[in-house]
Amino acid sequence: MQPCSREMQALNSLLNQQDLQNGQQQISNTHQIHQSHFDPTSSHDDFLDQMLSSLPPSSWPDLPFASNPIGSLAAGHKLQDLSDQFDDQSQSALLVSKLRQHQISGGGAVAGNSPAAAKAFLLQQQLLLSRGLSAGGLRSPTGAGDSGILQMPLSLGTGEGFDGSQNNVVDGSSFKSPNLGGEGSVEALYNGFSGSLHGTGQASSQAQHFHHPQVQNFGAPATAMNQAPPASGSAEGGAPSQPRQRVRARRGQATDPHSIAERLRRERIAERMKALQELVPNANKTDKASMLDEIIDYVKFLQLQVKVLSMSRLGGAAAVAPLVADMSSEGSGDCLQGNGGRSCNAAQTASSSNDTMTVTEHQVAKLMEEDMGSAMQYLQGKGLCLMPISLATAISTATCHSRNTIATNPLLGSNGEGGPSSPSMSVLTVQSATMGNGSGDASVKDATSVSKP
Amino acid sequence: MTLHQHLPSNPRSIKTRFAIRFLQTLKRLNKNRPISSSLREIHGRYRIVKLAADASMASVVGSRRVWSRALLWKIRNRALRCNSMKRKRIHALRVRRRGGGGHPTRESGFGQANDLRKLVPGGEVMDICSLLDETADYIKCLTTQVQVMRNIADLYTS
Numbered sequence: 001m002q003p004c005s006r007e008m009q010a011l012n013s014l015l016n017q018q019d020l021q022n023g024q025q026q027i028s029n030t031h032q033i034h035q036s037h038f039d040p041t042s043s044h045d046d047f048l049d050q051m052l053s054s055l056p057p058s059s060w061p062d063l064p065f066a067s068n069p070i071g072s073l074a075a076g077h078k079l080q081d082l083s084d085q086f087d088d089q090s091q092s093a094l095l096v097s098k099l100r101q102h103q104i105s106g107g108g109a110v111a112g113n114s115p116a117a118a119k120a121f122l123l124q125q126q127l128l129l130s131r132g133l134s135a136g137g138l139r140s141p142t143g144a145g146d147s148g149i150l151q152m153p154l155s156l157g158t159g160e161g162f163d164g165s166q167n168n169v170v171d172g173s174s175f176k177s178p179n180l181g182g183e184g185s186v187e188a189l190y191n192g193f194s195g196s197l198h199g200t201g202q203a204s205s206q207a208q209h210f211h212h213p214q215v216q217n218f219g220a221p222a223t224a225m226n227q228a229p230p231a232s233g234s235a236e237g238g239a240p241s242q243p244r245q246r247v248r249a250r251r252g253q254a255t256d257p258h259s260i261a262e263r264l265r266r267e268r269i270a271e272r273m274k275a276l277q278e279l280v281p282n283a284n285k286t287d288k289a290s291m292l293d294e295i296i297d298y299v300k301f302l303q304l305q306v307k308v309l310s311m312s313r314l315g316g317a318a319a320v321a322p323l324v325a326d327m328s329s330e331g332s333g334d335c336l337q338g339n340g341g342r343s344c345n346a347a348q349t350a351s352s353s354n355d356t357m358t359v360t361e362h363q364v365a366k367l368m369e370e371d372m373g374s375a376m377q378y379l380q381g382k383g384l385c386l387m388p389i390s391l392a393t394a395i396s397t398a399t400c401h402s403r404n405t406i407a408t409n410p411l412l413g414s415n416g417e418g419g420p421s422s423p424s425m426s427v428l429t430v431q432s433a434t435m436g437n438g439s440g441d442a443s444v445k446d447a448t449s450v451s452k453p
Numbered sequence: 454m455t456l457h458q459h460l461p462s463n464p465r466s467i468k469t470r471f472a473i474r475f476l477q478t479l480k481r482l483n484k485n486r487p488i489s490s491s492l493r494e495i496h497g498r499y500r501i502v503k504l505a506a507d508a509s510m511a512s513v514v515g516s517r518r519v520w521s522r523a524l525l526w527k528i529r530n531r532a533l534r535c536n537s538m539k540r541k542r543i544h545a546l547r548v549r550r551r552g553g554g555g556h557p558t559r560e561s562g563f564g565q566a567n568d569l570r571k572l573v574p575g576g577e578v579m580d581i582c583s584l585l586d587e588t589a590d591y592i593k594c595l596t597t598q599v600q601v602m603r604n605i606a607d608l609y610t611s
Contacts, residue, residue, distance in 0.1 A: 265582065272585035279592045292569065295588060299572045302595035309602040310503040 360384070467513060467594065472601045474509035504528065510598050520587045521594075523575020 273291060280298045360382060367375035379385060479502070508528050514521040566584060570576035573591050576584055 268582050269585065272582065272589065276585060276589050276592070279589055279596075292566070295592075296568050296572060299569070299588065299592060299595070302592065302599060303572070305599045306506060306595065306602065307499075307503060309599065309606060310506055311499045312606055 468597045468601060470513045471510055471594075471597055472605070474513055475506055475601060476605070478505040478509050506598060506602065510594055514590075514594060518587060518590050519579060519583065520574045520576070520591050527574065 273288065276295055277291065280295055282294060364375050364379060367378055376386070507524055511521040511524040511528070516522050516525075566581055569584060569588060570579070573584065573588055576587065579587060
């Protein structure tokens with residue numbers, strides 16, 4: 001049964017796809033789409049439209065899937081590939097579109113190569129039945145088989161007439177099956193198959209025999225199909241899948257509930273991280289750990305900003321003294337480093353004079369000879385910064401004219417230290433305006449000047 | 454300088470609501486306490502202002518978020534502590550709470566989550582998923598807080 005093995009795989013995958021698709025509601029629209037896209041080229045199409053219109057939307061998941069390998073073998077493989085590739089949602093949408101095409105083309109294909117297709121179809125049905133029988137649950141596999149088989153005559157019927165072909169034999173037998181129900185239907189199908197397999201000669205007589213029941217049974221099979229597919233839909237989760245796994249997972253994913261929960265949790269975390277990435281600037285990191293670091297730093301920075309702003313509201317620069325320890329220890333890489341120290345010195349500036357400045361300058365000069373790093377640290381501890389003379393003079397002249405916050409902006413660029421809120425800055429800039437001139441004279445020789453920002 | 458010329462485009466946004474509440478709190482504060490420039494007093498005022506900012510932020514957000522609830526709870530406890538001098542009991546409570554809260558750290562990839570928990574108020578008892586959610590909301594509120602405070606500061610000093 002070599003040629004059947006591939007078909008069996010296709011059938012297996014499709015039937016399992018049925019399990020997956022049963023829970024989804026997205027195929028409800030296929031009903032309308034199918035109808036709209038179906039071009040009634042002949043009376044047979046009218047029959048089909050009748051059948052299809054009477055079907056409830058929930059039956060769609062079963063019918064199209066099972067019909068496709070029967071319509072054309074290539075379609076089955078295609079569907080298998082498709083189903084493996086796509087998600088559930090996109091899968092259903094794509095499959096719906098594919099199924100429509102296959103449905104329409106299936107009739108044509110069958111019409112084109114009817115003998116071969118019919119034979120392949122019969123073999124597949126046999127496989128279905130044998131599998132269903134072996135599963136032990138006759139009701140639901142027949143339901144599956146019924147749904148599959150029922151759809152086949154519909155698709156086959158579109159291609160050709162209901163008389164004078166092998167297909168009609170199957171049509172008749174399958175239409176008979178829902179009426180017989182249960183095991184009787186299976187046996188009837190078997191009889192029908194064996195009869196049809198024997199040759200086309202008997203087909204015509206049987207076709208006539210079944211033609212009338214077909215016409216009469218259109219009403220009944222419609223209702224039977226209504227009942228069977230939902231039943232099969234619900235039961236297929238049970239009977240055929242009891243020997244197998246409950247849900248056939250996609251490729252590369254586990255199916256036990258723990259891993260599903262894990263997967264959900266991971267997805268949820270991933271989407272939260274994405275949302276955070278948008279909030280936090282410099283969010284170009286793809287690594288989760290570095291992203292978390294970034295987030296932590298940003299939260300610290302924001303809290304610090306709130307602290308500083310609340311302090312400046314009072315003009316209470318001295319209150320920032322406890323922050324200095326935080327500042328130097330924290331690596332919060334943004335602009336507020338040394339700010340606390342600076343505003344800490346604001347209280348001193350009210351009473352300080354040039355003496356402290358020169359003392360500081362000498363000390364800094366001494367330190368600079370030994371080690372730049374320690375000099376910088378000393379300066380930072382005092383809340384001072386190094387800046388080029390040109391900048392210092394520019395700032396002092398600017399602050400002389402206006403005490404506005406505009407003056408703070410050039411200071412933002414100085415040595416990467418940002419500006420705090422304006423009240424403390426305005427106080428300091430006034431001081432620096434007076435001090436700047438003095439320090440400018442004193443340190444003309446140096447390339448840089450020590451100045452209070 | 455009045456704020457009427459800066460009509461907000463969205464009067465119900467968090468920003469405007471926070472701004473309104475914060476300004477009201479500040480007005481109340483300024484009325485009650487005299488302006489002084491001693492070190493200790495300034496530090497005290499800083500803390501009060503920060504408290505006012507946090508409290509107004511949290512009350513604007515309301516009880517919808519874990520962090521706002523935790524913040525409000527902390528503030529109220531602090532008030533209780535200051536008022537009734539029940540320090541011992543509160544300390545015991547805090548210790549017990551820390552021990553009982555637990556640190557649900559499950560995945561190794563989120564080792565830094567512990568730092569985040571300390572930053573975000575009320576973060577100790579949450580799992581990673583909700584922690585990230587709370588962090589996002591907290592960041593949003595902090596940015597609005599900073600913006601509003603900065604605007605107020607600019608307004609009142611220029």
